[in-house]
Amino acid sequence: MTNERGLPDVLRGLNGNAIETVEAWRSARRPEILELFRTHVYGRAPVGRPASLTFETVVTPGAMNGAVVRKQVDMRFEGPGGTGKIRLLLFIPSGQKGPVPVFLFINNREALTTDPDRRAAAAFWPAERIVARGYAAAAFDVEEADPDVDDGFKDGVHGIFDRYDGERPQDAWATIAAWAWAASRAMDYLETDADLDAGRVAVVGHSRGGKTALWAGALDERFALVVSNESGSTGAALSRGKRGETIQAINDQFPHWFNGNYKSFNGREDALPVDQHMLIAAIAPRYVYVASAVQDQWADPASEFASLVEAAPVYRLYGYNGLGESSFPAPESPLIGERMGYHLRSGVHDLTDYDWDRFMDFADAGALKRF
Ligand code: GTR
Numbered sequence: 001m002t003n004e005r006g007l008p009d010v011l012r013g014l015n016g017n018a019i020e021t022v023e024a025w026r027s028a029r030r031p032e033i034l035e036l037f038r039t040h041v042y043g044r045a046p047v048g049r050p051a052s053l054t055f056e057t058v059v060t061p062g063a064m065n066g067a068v069v070r071k072q073v074d075m076r077f078e079g080p081g082g083t084g085k086i087r088l089l090l091f092i093p094s095g096q097k098g099p100v101p102v103f104l105f106i107n108n109r110e111a112l113t114t115d116p117d118r119r120a121a122a123a124f125w126p127a128e129r130i131v132a133r134g135y136a137a138a139a140f141d142v143e144e145a146d147p148d149v150d151d152g153f154k155d156g157v158h159g160i161f162d163r164y165d166g167e168r169p170q171d172a173w174a175t176i177a178a179w180a181w182a183a184s185r186a187m188d189y190l191e192t193d194a195d196l197d198a199g200r201v202a203v204v205g206h207s208r209g210g211k212t213a214l215w216a217g218a219l220d221e222r223f224a225l226v227v228s229n230e231s232g233s234t235g236a237a238l239s240r241g242k243r244g245e246t247i248q249a250i251n252d253q254f255p256h257w258f259n260g261n262y263k264s265f266n267g268r269e270d271a272l273p274v275d276q277h278m279l280i281a282a283i284a285p286r287y288v289y290v291a292s293a294v295q296d297q298w299a300d301p302a303s304e305f306a307s308l309v310e311a312a313p314v315y316r317l318y319g320y321n322g323l324g325e326s327s328f329p330a331p332e333s334p335l336i337g338e339r340m341g342y343h344l345r346s347g348v349h350d351l352t353d354y355d356w357d358r359f360m361d362f363a364d365a366g367a368l369k370r371f
Contacts (some may be wrong), residue, residue, distance in 0.1 A: 043173035043259035099125025101200035145182035170260030277310030287367035
Protein backbone atom coordinates (compact mmCIF):
# COMPACT_ATOMS: atom_id res chain seq x y z
CA MET A 1 0.00 0.00 0.00
CA THR A 2 1.39 3.43 -0.91
CA ASN A 3 1.05 6.70 0.94
CA GLU A 4 -0.06 10.03 -0.52
CA ARG A 5 3.42 10.55 -2.05
CA GLY A 6 3.28 7.22 -3.86
CA LEU A 7 5.78 5.62 -1.45
CA PRO A 8 5.30 2.31 0.35
CA ASP A 9 3.70 3.10 3.70
CA VAL A 10 6.37 2.55 6.31
CA LEU A 11 3.70 1.97 8.95
CA ARG A 12 1.65 -0.66 7.15
CA GLY A 13 2.74 -4.28 6.97
CA LEU A 14 2.64 -6.36 3.80
CA ASN A 15 -0.45 -8.06 5.25
CA GLY A 16 -2.21 -4.69 5.31
CA ASN A 17 -2.08 -4.24 9.07
CA ALA A 18 -1.52 -0.71 10.36
CA ILE A 19 1.49 -0.46 12.67
CA GLU A 20 0.43 1.62 15.64
CA THR A 21 2.78 0.65 18.46
CA VAL A 22 6.51 0.39 19.03
CA GLU A 23 5.94 -3.25 19.85
CA ALA A 24 4.32 -3.96 16.46
CA TRP A 25 7.03 -1.98 14.70
CA ARG A 26 9.83 -3.88 16.43
CA SER A 27 8.39 -7.35 16.31
CA ALA A 28 6.77 -7.30 12.87
CA ARG A 29 7.32 -4.37 10.55
CA ARG A 30 11.02 -3.60 11.13
CA PRO A 31 12.11 -7.23 10.59
CA GLU A 32 9.88 -7.40 7.52
CA ILE A 33 11.49 -4.25 6.08
CA LEU A 34 15.02 -5.52 6.70
CA GLU A 35 14.09 -8.78 5.01
CA LEU A 36 12.72 -6.90 2.00
CA PHE A 37 15.97 -4.96 1.68
CA ARG A 38 17.97 -8.19 1.94
CA THR A 39 15.84 -9.89 -0.68
CA HIS A 40 15.52 -7.12 -3.23
CA VAL A 41 18.42 -4.71 -2.73
CA TYR A 42 21.56 -5.42 -0.67
CA GLY A 43 21.50 -9.20 -0.38
CA ARG A 44 21.82 -11.65 2.44
CA ALA A 45 25.12 -12.15 4.27
CA PRO A 46 25.74 -15.87 4.83
CA VAL A 47 27.46 -15.22 8.13
CA GLY A 48 27.35 -12.73 10.99
CA ARG A 49 30.22 -12.72 13.44
CA PRO A 50 32.40 -15.66 12.38
CA ALA A 51 33.39 -18.04 15.16
CA SER A 52 36.96 -17.69 13.93
CA LEU A 53 37.14 -13.90 14.41
CA THR A 54 40.27 -12.77 16.27
CA PHE A 55 41.82 -9.39 17.02
CA GLU A 56 45.54 -8.72 17.14
CA THR A 57 46.41 -5.23 18.29
CA VAL A 58 49.59 -3.17 18.01
CA VAL A 59 49.52 -0.19 20.37
CA THR A 60 51.62 2.95 19.79
CA PRO A 61 51.35 5.49 22.62
CA GLY A 62 52.20 9.15 21.98
CA ALA A 63 51.27 9.16 18.28
CA MET A 64 50.17 12.42 16.58
CA ASN A 65 52.79 14.29 18.61
CA GLY A 66 51.45 12.87 21.83
CA ALA A 67 47.78 13.65 21.17
CA VAL A 68 46.68 10.04 20.86
CA VAL A 69 47.26 6.39 21.46
CA ARG A 70 47.27 4.67 18.09
CA LYS A 71 45.95 1.14 17.79
CA GLN A 72 46.18 -1.02 14.69
CA VAL A 73 43.90 -3.99 15.02
CA ASP A 74 44.12 -6.89 12.61
CA MET A 75 40.70 -8.50 12.48
CA ARG A 76 41.21 -12.01 11.10
CA PHE A 77 38.64 -14.55 10.09
CA GLU A 78 38.31 -17.81 8.26
CA GLY A 79 35.61 -19.38 6.12
CA PRO A 80 35.27 -22.33 3.77
CA GLY A 81 37.05 -20.38 1.00
CA GLY A 82 40.09 -19.30 3.02
CA THR A 83 41.18 -16.59 5.43
CA GLY A 84 40.81 -12.82 5.47
CA LYS A 85 42.08 -9.79 7.33
CA ILE A 86 40.73 -6.28 7.76
CA ARG A 87 42.86 -3.76 9.60
CA LEU A 88 41.07 -1.32 11.88
CA LEU A 89 42.99 1.88 12.63
CA LEU A 90 42.18 3.77 15.81
CA PHE A 91 43.36 7.07 17.22
CA ILE A 92 42.24 7.45 20.83
CA PRO A 93 42.68 10.86 22.49
CA SER A 94 45.35 10.66 25.21
CA GLY A 95 44.56 11.36 28.83
CA GLN A 96 40.82 10.72 28.68
CA LYS A 97 38.97 9.84 31.85
CA GLY A 98 36.83 6.85 31.08
CA PRO A 99 35.81 5.28 27.79
CA VAL A 100 35.48 7.64 24.83
CA PRO A 101 32.86 7.74 22.07
CA VAL A 102 33.94 6.73 18.57
CA PHE A 103 33.48 7.87 14.98
CA LEU A 104 33.95 4.74 12.84
CA PHE A 105 34.68 5.71 9.26
CA ILE A 106 34.11 3.44 6.26
CA ASN A 107 36.89 4.51 3.90
CA ASN A 108 36.10 4.10 0.23
CA ARG A 109 38.99 6.21 -1.07
CA GLU A 110 42.65 5.31 -1.46
CA ALA A 111 44.39 3.74 1.52
CA LEU A 112 46.50 6.85 2.10
CA THR A 113 43.32 8.59 3.30
CA THR A 114 43.75 6.62 6.50
CA ASP A 115 47.54 6.96 6.73
CA PRO A 116 48.47 5.66 10.21
CA ASP A 117 51.58 7.85 10.23
CA ARG A 118 49.68 11.01 9.25
CA ARG A 119 52.14 12.06 6.59
CA ALA A 120 49.04 12.34 4.46
CA ALA A 121 46.17 14.03 6.28
CA ALA A 122 43.12 14.36 4.04
CA ALA A 123 40.04 16.41 4.94
CA PHE A 124 38.12 13.32 3.80
CA TRP A 125 39.08 11.72 7.13
CA PRO A 126 40.32 14.51 9.43
CA ALA A 127 41.49 12.30 12.29
CA GLU A 128 43.29 15.19 14.05
CA ARG A 129 40.10 17.23 14.06
CA ILE A 130 38.06 14.31 15.38
CA VAL A 131 40.35 13.53 18.32
CA ALA A 132 40.68 17.25 19.15
CA ARG A 133 36.96 17.16 19.94
CA GLY A 134 37.33 14.24 22.30
CA TYR A 135 36.24 11.43 20.00
CA ALA A 136 38.23 8.39 19.01
CA ALA A 137 38.75 8.26 15.24
CA ALA A 138 38.47 4.75 13.81
CA ALA A 139 38.62 3.67 10.17
CA PHE A 140 38.95 0.69 7.87
CA ASP A 141 39.42 0.47 4.12
CA VAL A 142 36.59 -1.19 2.25
CA GLU A 143 38.98 -2.79 -0.24
CA GLU A 144 40.24 -5.09 2.52
CA ALA A 145 36.74 -6.49 2.98
CA ASP A 146 35.86 -6.63 -0.69
CA PRO A 147 37.61 -4.98 -3.65
CA ASP A 148 35.36 -2.48 -5.42
CA VAL A 149 35.30 -4.35 -8.73
CA ASP A 150 32.80 -6.50 -10.57
CA ASP A 151 34.65 -9.80 -10.35
CA GLY A 152 31.73 -12.18 -10.07
CA PHE A 153 32.06 -12.17 -6.26
CA LYS A 154 35.20 -14.28 -6.31
CA ASP A 155 37.42 -12.16 -4.08
CA GLY A 156 37.10 -10.53 -0.65
CA VAL A 157 34.71 -11.88 1.94
CA HIS A 158 32.45 -13.31 -0.77
CA GLY A 159 35.19 -15.71 -1.84
CA ILE A 160 35.83 -16.63 1.79
CA PHE A 161 32.27 -17.23 3.00
CA ASP A 162 30.10 -17.99 -0.05
CA ARG A 163 29.11 -21.62 -0.51
CA TYR A 164 26.10 -22.13 -2.73
CA ASP A 165 24.74 -25.30 -4.27
CA GLY A 166 24.63 -24.45 -7.95
CA GLU A 167 24.17 -20.87 -9.05
CA ARG A 168 24.75 -17.88 -6.81
CA PRO A 169 21.27 -16.92 -5.52
CA GLN A 170 19.72 -13.65 -6.70
CA ASP A 171 19.46 -12.50 -3.09
CA ALA A 172 23.08 -13.29 -2.16
CA TRP A 173 25.02 -10.42 -0.58
CA ALA A 174 26.82 -8.03 -2.86
CA THR A 175 29.58 -5.50 -2.24
CA ILE A 176 27.75 -2.84 -0.21
CA ALA A 177 26.53 -5.61 2.12
CA ALA A 178 30.08 -6.99 2.40
CA TRP A 179 31.36 -3.59 3.50
CA ALA A 180 28.50 -3.26 5.99
CA TRP A 181 29.43 -6.68 7.36
CA ALA A 182 32.97 -5.36 7.88
CA ALA A 183 31.63 -2.35 9.81
CA SER A 184 29.88 -4.75 12.18
CA ARG A 185 33.11 -6.71 12.67
CA ALA A 186 34.80 -3.41 13.58
CA MET A 187 32.03 -2.93 16.12
CA ASP A 188 32.77 -6.41 17.46
CA TYR A 189 36.27 -5.13 18.21
CA LEU A 190 35.16 -1.79 19.67
CA GLU A 191 33.05 -3.69 22.19
CA THR A 192 36.16 -5.39 23.53
CA ASP A 193 38.26 -2.24 24.08
CA ALA A 194 37.87 -0.71 27.54
CA ASP A 195 39.26 2.64 26.28
CA LEU A 196 36.18 3.01 24.08
CA ASP A 197 32.47 3.41 24.76
CA ALA A 198 30.79 0.92 22.46
CA GLY A 199 27.42 2.37 23.42
CA ARG A 200 28.37 5.64 21.74
CA VAL A 201 29.64 4.76 18.29
CA ALA A 202 28.81 6.61 15.08
CA VAL A 203 29.22 4.86 11.74
CA VAL A 204 30.05 7.33 8.96
CA GLY A 205 30.40 6.96 5.21
CA HIS A 206 30.51 9.08 2.09
CA SER A 207 28.72 8.22 -1.12
CA ARG A 208 29.14 4.46 -1.68
CA GLY A 209 30.46 4.44 1.88
CA GLY A 210 27.31 6.34 2.94
CA LYS A 211 25.09 3.68 1.38
CA THR A 212 27.12 1.19 3.41
CA ALA A 213 26.80 3.17 6.65
CA LEU A 214 23.02 3.22 6.28
CA TRP A 215 22.75 -0.52 5.61
CA ALA A 216 25.16 -1.31 8.46
CA GLY A 217 23.31 1.02 10.82
CA ALA A 218 19.90 -0.32 9.84
CA LEU A 219 20.95 -3.91 10.53
CA ASP A 220 23.22 -3.48 13.52
CA GLU A 221 21.56 -1.81 16.46
CA ARG A 222 24.82 -1.38 18.29
CA PHE A 223 25.48 1.78 16.25
CA ALA A 224 24.12 4.74 18.22
CA LEU A 225 24.44 7.19 15.34
CA VAL A 226 24.42 6.65 11.59
CA VAL A 227 25.85 9.32 9.27
CA SER A 228 25.23 9.34 5.53
CA ASN A 229 27.19 11.88 3.50
CA GLU A 230 25.92 12.32 -0.04
CA SER A 231 24.92 8.68 -0.33
CA GLY A 232 22.39 9.34 -3.09
CA SER A 233 20.98 6.45 -5.09
CA THR A 234 20.14 3.39 -2.95
CA GLY A 235 21.54 5.33 -0.01
CA ALA A 236 19.52 8.10 1.59
CA ALA A 237 17.73 9.25 -1.58
CA LEU A 238 14.28 7.92 -2.45
CA SER A 239 14.33 5.81 -5.60
CA ARG A 240 10.84 6.83 -6.70
CA GLY A 241 10.98 10.09 -8.61
CA LYS A 242 14.74 10.33 -8.20
CA ARG A 243 16.71 12.74 -10.33
CA GLY A 244 20.31 12.09 -11.30
CA GLU A 245 21.38 8.50 -10.69
CA THR A 246 18.52 6.03 -11.06
CA ILE A 247 18.34 2.33 -10.17
CA GLN A 248 19.09 1.46 -13.79
CA ALA A 249 22.10 3.82 -13.89
CA ILE A 250 23.61 2.49 -10.67
CA ASN A 251 23.06 -1.15 -11.62
CA ASP A 252 24.59 -0.61 -15.05
CA GLN A 253 27.67 1.17 -13.72
CA PHE A 254 28.15 -0.82 -10.52
CA PRO A 255 26.60 -4.27 -11.03
CA HIS A 256 28.47 -5.63 -8.02
CA TRP A 257 27.07 -3.21 -5.44
CA PHE A 258 23.58 -4.71 -5.09
CA ASN A 259 22.10 -8.15 -5.44
CA GLY A 260 20.77 -9.92 -8.53
CA ASN A 261 17.13 -9.19 -7.75
CA TYR A 262 17.76 -5.44 -7.70
CA LYS A 263 18.42 -5.52 -11.44
CA SER A 264 14.78 -6.46 -12.03
CA PHE A 265 13.78 -3.00 -10.72
CA ASN A 266 15.66 -1.11 -13.45
CA GLY A 267 13.12 1.45 -14.68
CA ARG A 268 10.51 -0.12 -12.35
CA GLU A 269 10.97 1.85 -9.14
CA ASP A 270 7.24 1.70 -8.40
CA ALA A 271 7.36 -2.09 -8.23
CA LEU A 272 9.84 -2.09 -5.34
CA PRO A 273 8.17 -3.07 -2.05
CA VAL A 274 10.55 -0.69 -0.26
CA ASP A 275 11.98 2.75 -0.71
CA GLN A 276 14.91 4.32 1.06
CA HIS A 277 12.92 6.15 3.77
CA MET A 278 12.26 2.67 5.14
CA LEU A 279 15.98 2.06 5.51
CA ILE A 280 16.26 5.23 7.59
CA ALA A 281 13.19 4.22 9.59
CA ALA A 282 14.92 0.93 10.46
CA ILE A 283 17.52 2.99 12.35
CA ALA A 284 14.87 4.46 14.68
CA PRO A 285 14.92 5.38 17.50
CA ARG A 286 18.67 5.74 17.16
CA TYR A 287 20.23 8.92 15.81
CA VAL A 288 20.57 9.55 12.09
CA TYR A 289 22.25 12.38 10.20
CA VAL A 290 22.08 12.95 6.44
CA ALA A 291 24.18 15.46 4.52
CA SER A 292 24.02 16.65 0.91
CA ALA A 293 25.91 19.07 -1.32
CA VAL A 294 24.30 21.65 -3.60
CA GLN A 295 26.18 20.66 -6.74
CA ASP A 296 25.77 16.94 -6.13
CA GLN A 297 22.66 16.66 -8.27
CA TRP A 298 23.62 13.09 -9.22
CA ALA A 299 22.79 12.17 -5.61
CA ASP A 300 19.66 14.42 -5.54
CA PRO A 301 19.80 16.45 -2.29
CA ALA A 302 16.05 17.15 -2.14
CA SER A 303 15.37 13.42 -2.32
CA GLU A 304 17.91 12.65 0.41
CA PHE A 305 16.11 15.18 2.60
CA ALA A 306 12.68 13.78 1.72
CA SER A 307 13.74 10.37 3.00
CA LEU A 308 14.21 11.77 6.49
CA VAL A 309 10.82 13.44 6.35
CA GLU A 310 9.19 10.18 5.23
CA ALA A 311 10.96 8.15 7.94
CA ALA A 312 9.73 10.50 10.66
CA PRO A 313 6.44 8.65 11.37
CA VAL A 314 8.48 5.81 12.87
CA TYR A 315 10.48 8.23 15.02
CA ARG A 316 7.19 9.77 16.16
CA LEU A 317 5.99 6.33 17.20
CA TYR A 318 8.92 6.39 19.63
CA GLY A 319 8.00 9.91 20.79
CA TYR A 320 10.65 11.79 18.77
CA ASN A 321 9.67 14.47 16.35
CA GLY A 322 12.36 13.86 13.71
CA LEU A 323 13.09 17.06 11.78
CA GLY A 324 9.70 18.46 12.82
CA GLU A 325 8.02 20.83 10.41
CA SER A 326 11.23 21.78 8.63
CA SER A 327 11.32 22.44 4.94
CA PHE A 328 14.32 21.93 2.67
CA PRO A 329 17.01 24.19 4.14
CA ALA A 330 19.34 26.72 2.55
CA PRO A 331 23.03 25.80 2.26
CA GLU A 332 25.03 25.99 5.49
CA SER A 333 21.85 26.01 7.60
CA PRO A 334 21.91 22.66 9.44
CA LEU A 335 18.66 21.34 10.82
CA ILE A 336 18.86 19.57 14.13
CA GLY A 337 15.64 17.87 15.10
CA GLU A 338 14.84 15.12 17.54
CA ARG A 339 17.15 12.20 16.75
CA MET A 340 17.56 13.45 13.16
CA GLY A 341 19.86 15.98 11.58
CA TYR A 342 20.42 17.26 8.07
CA HIS A 343 22.59 19.75 6.27
CA LEU A 344 23.08 20.98 2.75
CA ARG A 345 26.58 22.23 2.00
CA SER A 346 27.61 24.49 -0.89
CA GLY A 347 29.90 22.85 -3.40
CA VAL A 348 30.52 19.51 -5.00
CA HIS A 349 30.34 15.82 -4.13
CA ASP A 350 32.94 15.40 -1.39
CA LEU A 351 33.43 14.94 2.34
CA THR A 352 34.93 18.05 3.92
CA ASP A 353 35.83 19.61 7.26
CA TYR A 354 32.50 21.44 7.16
CA ASP A 355 30.65 18.13 6.99
CA TRP A 356 32.70 16.51 9.76
CA ASP A 357 32.26 19.53 12.04
CA ARG A 358 28.49 19.32 11.65
CA PHE A 359 28.50 15.55 12.37
CA MET A 360 30.44 16.24 15.55
CA ASP A 361 28.12 19.11 16.52
CA PHE A 362 25.23 16.68 16.17
CA ALA A 363 27.06 14.09 18.25
CA ASP A 364 27.87 16.70 20.92
CA ALA A 365 24.26 17.87 21.01
CA GLY A 366 22.91 14.47 21.99
CA ALA A 367 23.76 11.55 19.75
CA LEU A 368 27.05 10.66 21.43
CA LYS A 369 26.83 12.94 24.45
CA ARG A 370 28.41 11.94 27.72
CA PHE A 371 26.01 11.53 30.58
C1 GTR B 1 29.39 7.48 -8.26
C2 GTR B 1 28.12 6.71 -8.07
C3 GTR B 1 27.44 7.19 -6.82
C4 GTR B 1 28.38 7.32 -5.66
C5 GTR B 1 29.77 7.79 -6.05
C6 GTR B 1 30.86 7.64 -4.99
O1 GTR B 1 30.01 7.22 -9.44
O2 GTR B 1 27.32 6.92 -9.20
O3 GTR B 1 26.35 6.33 -6.51
O4 GTR B 1 28.45 6.18 -4.91
O5 GTR B 1 30.23 7.17 -7.19
O6 GTR B 1 30.95 6.64 -4.29
O7 GTR B 1 31.65 8.59 -4.88
